[in-house]
Amino acid sequence: NAGVTQTPKFQVLKTGxxxxxxxxxxxxxxxxxWYRQDPGMGLRLIYYSASEGTTDKGEVPNGYNVxxxxxxxxxxxxxxxxxxxxxxxxxxxxxxxxxxxxxFGQGTRLTVV
Amino acid sequence: DAKTTQPNSxxxxxxxxxxxxxxxxxxxxxxxxxxxxxxxxxxxxxxxxGLTSNVNNRMASLAIAEDRKSSTLILHRATxxxxxxxxxxxxxxxxxxxxxxxxxxxxxxxx
Numbered sequence: 001n002a003g004v005t006q007t008p009k010f011q012v013l014k015t016g017x018x019x020x021x022x023x024x025x026x027x028x029x030x031x032x033x034w035y036r037q038d039p040g041m042g043l044r045l046i047y048y049s050a051s052e053g054t055t056d057k058g059e060v061p062n063g064y065n066v067x068x069x070x071x072x073x074x075x076x077x078x079x080x081x082x083x084x085x086x087x088x089x090x091x092x093x094x095x096x097x098x099x100x101x102x103x104f105g106q107g108t109r110l111t112v113v
Numbered sequence: 114d115a116k117t118t119q120p121n122s123x124x125x126x127x128x129x130x131x132x133x134x135x136x137x138x139x140x141x142x143x144x145x146x147x148x149x150x151x152x153x154x155x156x157x158x159x160x161x162x163g164l165t166s167n168v169n170n171r172m173a174s175l176a177i178a179e180d181r182k183s184s185t186l187i188l189h190r191a192t193x194x195x196x197x198x199x200x201x202x203x204x205x206x207x208x209x210x211x212x213x214x215x216x217x218x219x220x221x222x223x224x
Binding site: 004033035041042043044045048056058059090092099100101102103104105106107 | 145158159162215
C-alpha cells in the first residue's frame with residue numbers, strides 16, 4: 001500500500017512564486033490534513049478537510065489555499081511564496097472519527113529564497 | 114482548542130522502561146488522547162490512543178488519569194530505535210476532527 005504520497009519531496013522557490021504541493025491517499029479516508037513544521041518545532045495545522053468538497057482553516061492558514069475535489073487528493077497551494085513559508089510540509093489522512101489513527105506522508109521540504 | 118503540555122526532553126537507558134508524561138487539563142469529555150512519534154527526517158507515525166481506559170498495544174501502553182487531565186505513554190523496554198520526538202495530541206472537534214500538535218518530548222536513548 002502506498003498510503004499517503006506527497007510530491008515533490010524537495011522544492012526551492014523564489015519569493016513571489018506560486019506552486020502547489022500535491023498529496024494523495026489510497027486508503028479511501030474521509031479526512032485529510034496539511035501541517036507545516038518549522039525547524040525544531042512541532043507541527044502546526046494549516047488546513048483540513050473532513051470530506052470531499054469541504055475544507056476548514058487550521059491554526060496558520062494565511063498565504064495558503066486548498067481544495068478537495070476528490071476523496072484521494074488534497075493539494076496545498078502557496079499563493080505568493082515568502083521566506084517565512086520555508087518549512088517542511090506534511091500531509092495526513094484519517095477516517096472521519098476521533099478514535100482512529102492518522103497516516104502521514106514523508107513530507108515536502110520547501111525553501112523560499 | 115485544548116492544549117497539551119510535555120517536557121521538552123527526556124533520557125532513558127536502553128532496555129529500561131520509559132514513562133513520557135503529558136498534561137491536558139482543558140480536555141473535554143469527547144476528546145481522544147493520541148500519541149505519535151517522529152523519527153528524524155520522517156513524518157509522524159501513530160503509537161497509541163485512548164479515551165478513558167488504559168490501553169496496550171505492541172508498541173506501548175497508555176495510562177490515562179481518572180480525571181483525564183493527564184496521561185503517560187509507557188515504552189516497556191526502550192531501544193535505540195525508539196529515539197524520537199513523541200507528541201501527545203488531542204483529537205478535537207465537533208462534526209469535523211483535527212489533530213493539534215504540541216511541541217513534543219525529545220527522547221534520547223542511551224546505549
